[in-house]
Amino acid sequence: MKKILLALGFFSSLSTALAVPSYTAEIVDDPHAITTDFYAVDSSGVTVGEMVKLDGHYVITRANGKTTVISPVGDEEDSFVVGGISGFGEVVGSRLVTDTGDMRAVKLNKGSIQDISGLANFTFSEANAQSENGIIVGSLSKTSANGTEAYILDGATPRILKGLGGVETKAFSVNSSRIVVGSASLLDGKTHAALWDASGKVVDLGSLDFQNSRANDINATGQVVGILWNGSNEGAEEQSGKGFLYSEGKLVKLPTLGGSYSEARAINDKGEIVGVSTVDTERTHAFLFTGGKMIDLNTLVQGQGIELIEARDINNRGIIVGSGLKGKKTVGIILRPN
Numbered sequence: 557m558k559k560i561l562l563a564l565g566f567f568s569s570l571s572t573a574l575a576v577p578s579y580t581a582e583i584v585d586d587p588h589a590i591t592t593d594f595y596a597v598d599s600s601g602v603t604v605g606e607m608v609k610l611d612g613h614y615v616i617t618r619a620n621g622k623t624t625v626i627s628p629v630g631d632e633e634d635s636f637v638v639g640g641i642s643g644f645g646e647v648v649g650s651r652l653v654t655d656t657g658d659m660r661a662v663k664l665n666k667g668s669i670q671d672i673s674g675l676a677n678f679t680f681s682e683a684n685a686q687s688e689n690g691i692i693v694g695s696l697s698k699t700s701a702n703g704t705e706a707y708i709l710d711g712a713t714p715r716i717l718k719g720l721g722g723v724e725t726k727a728f729s730v731n732s733s734r735i736v737v738g739s740a741s742l743l744d745g746k747t748h749a750a751l752w753d754a755s756g757k758v759v760d761l762g763s764l765d766f767q768n769s770r771a772n773d774i775n776a777t778g779q780v781v782g783i784l785w786n787g788s789n790e791g792a793e794e795q796s797g798k799g800f801l802y803s804e805g806k807l808v809k810l811p812t813l814g815g816s817y818s819e820a821r822a823i824n825d826k827g828e829i830v831g832v833s834t835v836d837t838e839r840t841h842a843f844l845f846t847g848g849k850m851i852d853l854n855t856l857v858q859g860q861g862i863e864l865i866e867a868r869d870i871n872n873r874g875i876i877v878g879s880g881l882k883g884k885k886t887v888g889i890i891l892r893p894n
Contacts, residue, residue, distance in 0.1 A: 577893040581860045584888035592888035594877035595638035643688035650682040685729045693727035729773040737771035773822045779803045781820035822869045830867035842867035
């Protein structure tokens with residue numbers, strides 16, 4: 557009981573917000589789209605995502621109620637993973653070219669997809685995130701996707717980030733102070749959430765009583781969120797994963813929405829966390845964790861005719877983006893606080 561009370565006290569100190577907001581959902585769909593999904597939102601509310609049609613994958617942005625198709629990714633079998641959007645609207649991500657198997661870190665420039673300068677000479681590269689002030693992080697390799705190294709790019713050439721003794725490091729988020737988070741393998745093959753300070757010094761964030769962990773996001777105050785899990789088989793994260801929060805030197809497991817799995821995807825500067833969790837039926841729902849409470853976002857959006865299945869990002873205005881189901885079709889979702 558004492559441990560439970562201490563944990564509750566820790567959570568309650570993380571946010572001063574007492575009132576839980578309600579939201580209005582903006583549903584983004586296209587009659588020719590198979591699926592639509594949003595991945596990131598900038599400080600002004602510009603949202604970036606992907607729309608899949610029969611003729612291929614398209615990167616889209618949404619601003620002021622208007623959807624703009626930026627560019628087709630390539631052939632219909634090619635894919636684009638959105639990494640992030642800066643405070644001045646630059647979008648970065650990773651493009652998989654099916655014919656060659658290459659993964660390339662790219663940016664969108666004037667409606668076209670271009671390799672990121674400084675990363676073009678690597679066989680494998682990913683741009684997994686971009687800070688408000690344009691710093692890019694990801695992973696790269698001169699040979700293949702195996703044994704990748706985390707990097708930070710804030711200039712002409714990437715700076716490699718040292719790991720925790722294993723063969724692989726990956727960077728998934730960076731704040732404007734150049735603090736990077738991601739994951740690093742250990743000598744025994746397990747993976748731990750890692751934090752690199754502005755000088756490049758690496759810190760092992762641990763994994764509690766789980767075998768593995770990964771950090772997905774960091775805010776301006778240094779709070780980190782991610783996932784803990786056991787096992788190394790395919791699907792292990794979804795089978796045993798639990799979201800976590802790292803704050804003031806403490807790593808704490810987050811609750812679920814009643815199911816066995818959760819993952820914390822993003823955190824804003826207010827300490828509001830969003831992600832995905834299974835519910836009692838093992839369906840996935842989008843969640844908001846605020847003021848020490850785990851909340852199913854479906855309970856905060858009424859009468860919209862959608863089921864919110866995943867939240868991927870939240871900005872400091874409280875705008876949440878992700879995906880939902882409208883009938884059986886996956887549609888893009890933007891939630892705006894009322």
